[in-house]
Amino acid sequence: MADQKKYPDRDLIGYGRDRPDVIWPNGAKLAVNIVLNYEEGGEYNILDGDAHSESLICEQNGVEPIIGERNLNVESIYEYGSRCGVWNVFDEFTSRDAPLTVYAVGLALKKNPAVGAAIREHGFDCVSHGWRWIDYAKVPEEVEREHMHLCVDTILDITGERPIGWYTGRPSLNTRRLAVEEGGFLYDSDAYNDDLPYFVEVDGKRHLILCHNFDANDTNFQRSPGVFSAYEYFGYLKNSIEYFRRREKPGFLTIALHARVIGRPGRISAISRLLDYLQKCDDVWLARRNDIAKHWIETQG
Numbered sequence: 001m002a003d004q005k006k007y008p009d010r011d012l013i014g015y016g017r018d019r020p021d022v023i024w025p026n027g028a029k030l031a032v033n034i035v036l037n038y039e040e041g042g043e044y045n046i047l048d049g050d051a052h053s054e055s056l057i058c059e060q061n062g063v064e065p066i067i068g069e070r071n072l073n074v075e076s077i078y079e080y081g082s083r084c085g086v087w088n089v090f091d092e093f094t095s096r097d098a099p100l101t102v103y104a105v106g107l108a109l110k111k112n113p114a115v116g117a118a119i120r121e122h123g124f125d126c127v128s129h130g131w132r133w134i135d136y137a138k139v140p141e142e143v144e145r146e147h148m149h150l151c152v153d154t155i156l157d158i159t160g161e162r163p164i165g166w167y168t169g170r171p172s173l174n175t176r177r178l179a180v181e182e183g184g185f186l187y188d189s190d191a192y193n194d195d196l197p198y199f200v201e202v203d204g205k206r207h208l209i210l211c212h213n214f215d216a217n218d219t220n221f222q223r224s225p226g227v228f229s230a231y232e233y234f235g236y237l238k239n240s241i242e243y244f245r246r247r248e249k250p251g252f253l254t255i256a257l258h259a260r261v262i263g264r265p266g267r268i269s270a271i272s273r274l275l276d277y278l279q280k281c282d283d284v285w286l287a288r289r290n291d292i293a294k295h296w297i298e299t300q301g
Contacts (some may be wrong), residue, residue: 002108009173012192022196022250023299028285029291030244032211034255034271035101037169038115039133042055042105043300045069049181050134055077057219057258062132072124076258082112085263092271096279101289103129103167105254106151109158112180116158125288126155127165128191135170145178152184152209165289180207186295195244197296206301211295213254216240218262218270230270237274245283252292 024031030067043054046068053071055063056146065271100120104126109116119126131147132152139147148166156162166179167189179185180202185207187197190249197210216237220226227233237255244251255274262271287295 008163011080011190011193014198015196019196019249020300024250024285025287025295027283028248029247029283030241031250031252031295032241032255032288033101033226033255033287033292034093034099034274034287035103035127035254035289036086037256037258038108039101039103039129039258040078040086040108040260042108042131042133043112044134044225045073045075047249048107048132052092054133057222057261059222059259059260060221060224079120081260081263082108083113085259086262087239088258088263088265089257089269089271090118090122092249092268092275093124096275098275098279099286099291100124101127102165103127104151104155104159104167105133106131106147108120108133110154113117113158116155119160121160124266125165125290126159126161127289128152128155128163128185130170133169136168136172136175137170139172139176141172141174144172144174146289147179148178148182152182165210165293173253176207178203186290186297188290189254197252197293197300199301208293208297208301210252210258210289210296213256213274216253217256218258218267219256221261221267230267230273231269234270234273234277237270238277241278241284245281254289281287 052065052067054074055065057076057090058074091165102124114140128151131151136144166185168175179188187210189210190295191209191211194211199206
């Protein structure tokens with residue numbers, strides 16, 4: 001048995017073979033949450049006091065941060081997400097009356113509050129995605145704590161609803177503890193290690209984890225090897241869903257999107273096909289993230 005004191009934050013066993021008996025609404029075999037990462041305007045930029053430009057999820061392979069300078073190409077690619085991509089994605093969901101979760105970066109929402117108004121109007125749920133879309137690994141704890149409060153206050157002010165979920169994406173060793181300390185979060189999603197939600201103990205408090213996914217993420221369009229076409233991406237997502245539909249025991253799947261990625265005209269049809277397919281699956285619960293968290297707490301807590 002491994003020394004847990006040496007590996008306090010690692011669990012390589014989890015549920016193991018003894019998966020819990022999960023009852024999703026209407027006897028569904030799979031709970032699916034589709035989430036849009038809204039980060040545009042919160043990324044690294046010297047205009048916001050950062051030491052370098054952004055380099056992640058920006059269409060161009062091999063981009064390196066530019067120290068002390070702006071990268072106008074990257075800025076423009078991010079702007080596509082806030083100007084066009086987010087509205088293209090919202091249209092797909094609203095036209096089908098389908099649920100959507102938005103991981104909202106606080107500063108990004110502040111710079112484009114119309115997105116927050118649309119979240120409120122359409123009944124989407126909003127998860128805190130950090131005050132900035134930056135790497136918090138080396139951010140001082142007191143700054144990260146302040147940023148967490150800024151993000152919560154901004155989302156509440158713009159959408160009218162206090163976020164109850166947290167996902168940093170580029171977390172520090174302090175992030176989960178700070179989220180529990182903050183006191184208003186039912187769950188966080190800074191984990192990738194299971195097909196079902198699970199509880200952990202943080203500073204003596206029981207805390208829910210709803211895992212995120214990278215393999216079902218639209219950033220596969222920008223990875224090598226990845227996917228090139230909307231057909232390939234939809235095919236991968238359908239394969240993931242069909243796997244759970246064939247199993248005896250239920251599962252949970254997050255499908256993560258980005259406004260500047262999937263919102264492009266050549267890619268958005270993957271979401272059209274996905275939503276049309278899911279709405280024909282009577283054994284799949286397509287739900288907002290907050291609703292999945294509340295259901296898990298009510299039935300498994």
